[in-house]
Amino acid sequence: MAAMVEEAVRTLSYREAINEALRLEMRRDPTVILMGEDVTGASHSEDESHLDAWGGVLGVTKGLVHEFGRQRVRDTPITESGFVGAGVGAAATGLRPVVELMFIGFMGVCLDQIVNQAAKMRYMFGGKARIPLVIRTMIGAGFRAAAQHSDSIYSTFVHFPGLKVVAPATPADAKGLLAAAIRDDDPVIFCEHKLLYDMKGPVPEGEYVIPLGQAEIKREGGDVTIVAISRMVLHALEAAERLAQQGISAEVVDLRTLSPLDETTVLESIRKTGRLVVVDEDNPRCSVAGDIVTLAATQALEFLNAPVKLVTPPHTPVPFSPTLEDAYVPSPERIVAAARATLG
Amino acid sequence: MEISRDKLFWAYERMRLIREFEDRLHTDFAAGKIPGFVHLYAGEEAVAVGLCAHLRDDDFITSTHRGHGHCIAKGVDLREMMAEISGKATGACKGKGGSMHIADVDKGMLGANGIVGGGPPLACGAGLTARLKGTDQVTVCFFGDGASNQGTTFEGLNLAGIWKLPVVFVCENNGYAETTSPRYSVSGQDIAARARGFGMPSIAIDGLDFFAVYEAAGEAIARARRGEGPTFIEAQTYRYYGHFEGDSIRYRTREEEEHYRLLDCLYRFRQTAISQGLLTEAELDEIDARARAAIEDAVRFAAESPMPDPAELLTDVYVEYPMAALWPFQEAAVPVHR
Numbered sequence: 001m002a003a004m005v006e007e008a009v010r011t012l013s014y015r016e017a018i019n020e021a022l023r024l025e026m027r028r029d030p031t032v033i034l035m036g037e038d039v040t041g042a043s044h045s046e047d048e049s050h051l052d053a054w055g056g057v058l059g060v061t062k063g064l065v066h067e068f069g070r071q072r073v074r075d076t077p078i079t080e081s082g083f084v085g086a087g088v089g090a091a092a093t094g095l096r097p098v099v100e101l102m103f104i105g106f107m108g109v110c111l112d113q114i115v116n117q118a119a120k121m122r123y124m125f126g127g128k129a130r131i132p133l134v135i136r137t138m139i140g141a142g143f144r145a146a147a148q149h150s151d152s153i154y155s156t157f158v159h160f161p162g163l164k165v166v167a168p169a170t171p172a173d174a175k176g177l178l179a180a181a182i183r184d185d186d187p188v189i190f191c192e193h194k195l196l197y198d199m200k201g202p203v204p205e206g207e208y209v210i211p212l213g214q215a216e217i218k219r220e221g222g223d224v225t226i227v228a229i230s231r232m233v234l235h236a237l238e239a240a241e242r243l244a245q246q247g248i249s250a251e252v253v254d255l256r257t258l259s260p261l262d263e264t265t266v267l268e269s270i271r272k273t274g275r276l277v278v279v280d281e282d283n284p285r286c287s288v289a290g291d292i293v294t295l296a297a298t299q300a301l302e303f304l305n306a307p308v309k310l311v312t313p314p315h316t317p318v319p320f321s322p323t324l325e326d327a328y329v330p331s332p333e334r335i336v337a338a339a340r341a342t343l344g
Numbered sequence: 345m346e347i348s349r350d351k352l353f354w355a356y357e358r359m360r361l362i363r364e365f366e367d368r369l370h371t372d373f374a375a376g377k378i379p380g381f382v383h384l385y386a387g388e389e390a391v392a393v394g395l396c397a398h399l400r401d402d403d404f405i406t407s408t409h410r411g412h413g414h415c416i417a418k419g420v421d422l423r424e425m426m427a428e429i430s431g432k433a434t435g436a437c438k439g440k441g442g443s444m445h446i447a448d449v450d451k452g453m454l455g456a457n458g459i460v461g462g463g464p465p466l467a468c469g470a471g472l473t474a475r476l477k478g479t480d481q482v483t484v485c486f487f488g489d490g491a492s493n494q495g496t497t498f499e500g501l502n503l504a505g506i507w508k509l510p511v512v513f514v515c516e517n518n519g520y521a522e523t524t525s526p527r528y529s530v531s532g533q534d535i536a537a538r539a540r541g542f543g544m545p546s547i548a549i550d551g552l553d554f555f556a557v558y559e560a561a562g563e564a565i566a567r568a569r570r571g572e573g574p575t576f577i578e579a580q581t582y583r584y585y586g587h588f589e590g591d592s593i594r595y596r597t598r599e600e601e602e603h604y605r606l607l608d609c610l611y612r613f614r615q616t617a618i619s620q621g622l623l624t625e626a627e628l629d630e631i632d633a634r635a636r637a638a639i640e641d642a643v644r645f646a647a648e649s650p651m652p653d654p655a656e657l658l659t660d661v662y663v664e665y666p667m668a669a670l671w672p673f674q675e676a677a678v679p680v681h682r
């Protein structure tokens with residue numbers, strides 16, 4: 001114990017953790033390449049002072065070009081169908097590309113290459129193809145970025161057989177899950193919440209891989225289960241803290257991977273607490289939150305002591321104005337109220 | 345090309361309004377007064393104004409994430425624009441869209457657009473409406489050098505070409521898409537040349553020279569109005585500020601920025617207008633003063649306007665839809681009006 005206290009735990013931001021995972025995987029495997037719009041920047045310029053002008057729109061890939069060069073850290077034109085599709089083709093033929101689709105809302109520009117090509121090739125070809133592709137993309141409201149840059153529409157991808165979908169909530173999970181996503185032989189959509197980039201937390205040094213498909217209990221409790229995804233895990237933890245002050249013990253389950261879904265961890269928690277709240281920042285219809293409710297209804301109904309509560313945004317696009325956007329995003333207050341409601 | 349004194353007044357005033365509007369946002373953003381992603385048009389004024397000088401109120405434009413200049417040139421209300429960008433209830437879109445989605449369909453402004461390459465197909469649709477309704481309305485489609493690589497842009501050019509749509513495609517080549525120059529991103533280097541492959545007239549012009557833009561735009565828009573089909577204009581221009589506010593601009597040189605500042609479109613407009621005896625220095629100065637006052641007024645209006653009522657979260661999603669279905673499976677978290 002004493003030794004652990006002495007050994008200062010290293011903290012990184014979520015942004016730095018993602019950057020580190022990319023760096024380590026690119027070192028480990030020369031077929032890993034990174035491409036996207038301005039992932040380094042100023043690719044037209046020979047001027048040394050312009051090298052790595054951006055390192056990604058929010059600086060997540062900064063510095064990688066210095067170690068791996070412009071061949072492997074590749075700026076693309078603004079042609080999502082083109083370069084996401086090229087990522088699929090490259091994955092099918094021997095590279096292990098990590099493609100950056102800047103904001104998840106831009107999926108609309110290139111959806112065919114993801115859902116008809118990447119997701120279905122292996123099956124259509126009778127198992128004679130592997131698509132070891134990662135698409136990194138930003139999700140999340142709260143940035144005042146308005147309707148086309150604020151979606152959390154990961155459920156769209158969960159809907160498609162052939163795709164895996166990951167949405168980490170902490171720096172450590174971001175590092176470990178991204179490493180696993182890159183090593184995975186199937187296409188993985190890796191969703192980064194833009195409001196988490198500056199969040200710091202302990203992150204293991206060196207090789208660190210979290211297997212896909214494992215949820216994690218982020219806080220143990222006995223009275224009510226709160227299942228949450230990405231930034232909503234932080235809101236759930238905040239709610240759990242407030243509930244504790246009111247004498248209610250909430251268990252917070254972070255799904256981490258949305259496809260495949262870790263049914264076991266969720267079910268065990270529901271069986272323990274007998275109460276369920278699901279918090280999701282995605283649109284409320286046809287959603288991962290709905291899947292969790294289906295899971296509870298089909299596999300754990302006899303353990304539920306109260307109706308399940310959902311906490312999601314409304315069925316609207318994300319508004320721009322701060323007052324509207326603040327009312328849009330599920331708040332810790334709403335989670336507290338939902339949890340209390342399950343307790344009658 | 346002939347240009348009336350009234351049109352000259354109008355054009356210079358619009359250009360100055362855009363410049364003042366954007367300079368003010370630059371300052372206010374730095375002071376933390378403006379939320380979100382803000383892309384400024386300062387430097388590029390001659391393009392929007394040179395094109396819109398030939399448009400009627402019932403003509404259409406499609407725009408980009410860098411849309412304030414297009415709005416002002418098309419006549420969107422300055423107060424409503426400033427309020428929108430500030431997220432206020434009195435904004436052109438009730439504060440729901442913000443800078444990147446500012447729009448005023450009644451003024452023929454079909455919206456700024458957060459999706460690069462979102463505009464060209466929409467412009468074809470507006471052109472199709474005019475064709476099928478038998479009107480002589482024209483649509484001008486503004487987009488950037490970066491957007492010129494997007495698949496939707498090529499698809500739009502092809503549609504407009506085969507259907508002879510009354511659309512003028514205006515590529516605002518300001519030298520960069522975020523940090524990346526078309527020298528890297530555009531294969532073949534020549535954006536205007538690509539459009540010729542779609543069988544339409546296409547020219548590259550000095551987009552910093554209002555009179556050059558005005559002339560090219562006049563021909564293209566007249567051609568579209570006569571039903572002779574689309575034209576492509578590559579307007580070579582420059583943006584003064586970063587890609588968006590907060591950009592540290594580490595991808596171009598000081599010398600380059602200074603070079604373009606010397607070619608400033610407003611400065612050159614003044615030089616030409618004065619030397620050719622079209623407008624006097626005093627007249628131009630008076631327009632400058634009026635423009636400054638108009639921006640001041642818009643800023644005051646926005647500052648004094650209220651934030652939207654949270655209940656507005658649930659309005660305008662559909663023309664018709666059951667209100668309760670907008671917060672499915674749970675209690676509505678904001679009070680539902682109506």
Ligand SMILES: Cc1ncc(C[n+]2csc(CCOP(=O)(O)OP(=O)(O)O)c2C)c(N)n1
Pocket residue numbers: 037078080102106109408409410458459460461487488489490491492518520521522587
């Ligand atoms: C489909 C899509 N891809 C990427 C982006 C991110 N993005 C916003 S503006 C921009 C650059 C656009 O460059 P250009 O078309 O030259 O217009 P400019 O900003 O120079 O006016 C990019 C990549 C986006 N908004 N939409």
Ligand SMILES: [Mg+2]
Pocket residue numbers: 488489490516517518519520521522
């Ligand atoms: Mg550009």
